[in-house]
Amino acid sequence: MRPNEGGDRGVDSTAKIAKWSVMSLMTAWLIGAGWSQFVPLVPDEIKSQQAEIRFQDRLKQCTGSYNERYTCKSDLFRERDTATFIPWAKAAAVVFLPLILVYSIYSIWARFRTRLRHAALQETTLQRRREIREEEEKRREETRIIEQERLRVRNIEAKRRGEISRIDDNARAEGKEPPVHVLLIPEDTNQTQALTEALEARDCHVIASTDIEDGLIGIDKLRYDVAVIGILTGGPGGIDGIKKIKDCRNDIKIIALTAGSAAISAGDILRAAKTLGADGTFSHPVDPAELGKLVQKLAATKPSV
DSSP, X not given: OOXXXXXXXXXXXXXXXXXXXXXXXXXXXXXHHHHHHHGGGSOOHHHHHHHHHHHHHXXXXXXXXXXXXXXXXXXXXXXXXXXXXXXXXXHHHHHHHHHHHHHHHHHHHHHHHHHXXXXXXXXXXXXXXXXHHHHHHHHHHHHHHHHXXXXXXXXXXXXXXXXXXXXXXHXXXXXXXXXXXXXXXXXXXXXXXHHHHHHHXXXXXXXXXXXXXXXXXXXXXXXXXXXXXXXXXXXXXXXXXXXXXXXXXSSSEEEEEEOOOSSSOHHHHXXXXXXXXXXXXXXXXXOHHHHHHHHHHHHHHSOOO
8 A cells, every 4th residue: 555545535535525515515506596596487378478478459559651560569569578588688687607617616615625635645756755765875885885895805804814825835936845834813913913923933824813703704715724812802702713713614613712791701601612613722811832742732733635
């Protein structure tokens, strides 16, 4: 149902009632007034004959010259026609003038009402068009944002893939084994540089991120060996990060890091991470050297693909 359909039906119903009311009133007036005005004017046959006899007698009374008789008879005929016409004209005026007046008023009202309705309908149509344009613009903006996000994700994934490929190609060109590729998402971003340097000192290649959502871009396609994840990091959180990695990649080893919180201890958090599939855990403060040893140990146990 259109938004205005119920209102349109009500308006149409009112218009029909008004129209039939006016038509009924005009019909009743036409019958009643016509009967009262025209029926008495219909001449009785006997009276009509008597009137004709009197008229003929008056014509015979016209004497004199030809012109005088012609003038006299013309006046009598004109008098008779006038006497006949005036009552019928008055009756017609009484019967039809009110009908014409009522119909004219109804027509003016109907046209005025129609213009108002058309104006309201036009305004409704314009408003709906504005709403449709706003909805279209909103959808286009949402689509643009989605496409921008998809492009951003593709660019990040392509950049990381290119970086990993470049590192592997350089290692092979030097006759070395490709390094261990580590995804690093620490809780404390102040430790990012120290942890990266410690891992790179053990011939690891590190791709660092500040939150889980960004870090997991391309996780199902990129060749990571170990993921070092801070459980209380920004974004969805490290617990969700572990679940997502395990859902799409069983070959990536996971190390969970946390300093705990006021509500729950680091030990409880790390035990939960272990239950979800973490291969190793560290509580803060993290020793970069010890983390590097664990990364190398887990990477050595990673099945070859």
